[in-house]
Amino acid sequence: MQTIGTGKDYDFEAITTVNGTTSVLIGVEGAKEKSAPYTNPSLKEYTITNTSSTNFLSDSGNSWSLGGMPLASNAGMEACTYVPYSACPQTWDVPTGHNGYFFAATQQAPGSIFIYDLPAANGGHQTVSTFKYRLDPPLVQAYKISDMFYSSNQNILYVLFDDQSTSNNTTTYFSVLQGLRANSEQFLSQGYMQAPYCGCEGVAEYSGDLYLGLDQNGSQKSQNGLNYNYVYKYADFSI
Amino acid sequence: MSSPSLPPWTGGTGSVILKTNTTTTENLEPSGLTFVANSGHHWLYLASDDGEAACLSSQNGSS
Numbered sequence: 001m002q003t004i005g006t007g008k009d010y011d012f013e014a015i016t017t018v019n020g021t022t023s024v025l026i027g028v029e030g031a032k033e034k035s036a037p038y039t040n041p042s043l044k045e046y047t048i049t050n051t052s053s054t055n056f057l058s059d060s061g062n063s064w065s066l067g068g069m070p071l072a073s074n075a076g077m078e079a080c081t082y083v084p085y086s087a088c089p090q091t092w093d094v095p096t097g098h099n100g101y102f103f104a105a106t107q108q109a110p111g112s113i114f115i116y117d118l119p120a121a122n123g124g125h126q127t128v129s130t131f132k133y134r135l136d137p138p139l140v141q142a143y144k145i146s147d148m149f150y151s152s153n154q155n156i157l158y159v160l161f162d163d164q165s166t167s168n169n170t171t172t173y174f175s176v177l178q179g180l181r182a183n184s185e186q187f188l189s190q191g192y193m194q195a196p197y198c199g200c201e202g203v204a205e206y207s208g209d210l211y212l213g214l215d216q217n218g219s220q221k222s223q224n225g226l227n228y229n230y231v232y233k234y235a236d237f238s239i
Numbered sequence: 240m241s242s243p244s245l246p247p248w249t250g251g252t253g254s255v256i257l258k259t260n261t262t263t264t265e266n267l268e269p270s271g272l273t274f275v276a277n278s279g280h281h282w283l284y285l286a287s288d289d290g291e292a293a294c295l296s297s298q299n300g301s302s
Binding site: 001002003004005006007010011012013014015016017020022024026027029046048056057078079080081140146147149174176191192193194195196201202203204205206207210211212213214215228229230231232233234235236237 | 245246247248249250251253254255256257258259267268269270271272273274275276277281283284285286287288289290291292293294295
């Protein structure tokens with residue numbers, strides 16, 4: 001484990017990588033202020049130095065702030081993943097700075113995905129004024145998105161939701177996993193299901209196995225009956 | 240919002256590859272996951288909203 005920073009400027013809520021590179025992009029939630037104007041969410045780039053070391057990432061100096069997403073106090077970006085252009089609808093424009101788009105979601109717009117065309121790295125900080133596309137349907141519902149991951153070997157964009165509902169003064173927490181795949185014009189749902197635990201905030205897939213990460217608050221721990229946070233592996237997963 | 244009606248989980252019973260009450264993972268609160276290919280291996284990378292990152296072997300959960 002590596003501690004990179006402390007405080008709201010290092011409120012990490014997402015992590016992704018660009019295929020075939022040694023860069024890792026970590027998403028910072030932003031919106032740290034109590035009232036508007038809010039700091040935009042951002043992506044900080046790190047370079048893999050040595051996976052066997054406790055300091056396995058080094059700051060590349062590149063970062064991008066992401067404008068245009070709706071924000072509220074402590075309600076900024078929760079999810080971000082890189083999707084190669086080959087996995088996007090054929091009607092979309094060719095991205096300019098990378099060979100794919102960065103898909104992001106904010107707590108302030110449940111069920112929506114904001115798609116950014118990031119400029120190529122220039123060794124410093126760059127501001128992207130707004131998103132290029134916004135994806136609303138066919139997501140399962142307007143639940144809060146907590147993470148996303150594009151699986152290249154399954155050609156599935158996994159979208160993870162973590163939300164709550166209240167009925168008769170009783171709050172129930174739940175997480176949902178949905179799979180999306182693009183046809184020539186749009187992303188279509190490949191299915192969805194309730195996750196085995198609430199409080200799921202991380203999803204990834206490798207070699208057919210699915211990984212879910214839990215970041216539970218006290219009420220979610222009580223509902224799950226789990227005292228700690230976990231990463232679970234589900235073998236031979238399909239949706 | 241009313242209580243949702245959702246299809247049940249069909250992904251089977253999972254196995255734990257990380258539990259956060261060890262010395263090296265005491266403060267980790269997993270908020271994002273991804274896989275990274277490096278030096279011929281694939282590693283599960285984890286971001287935590289307390290400003291940490293972790294690098295895990297997908298085989299044994301070491302960090």
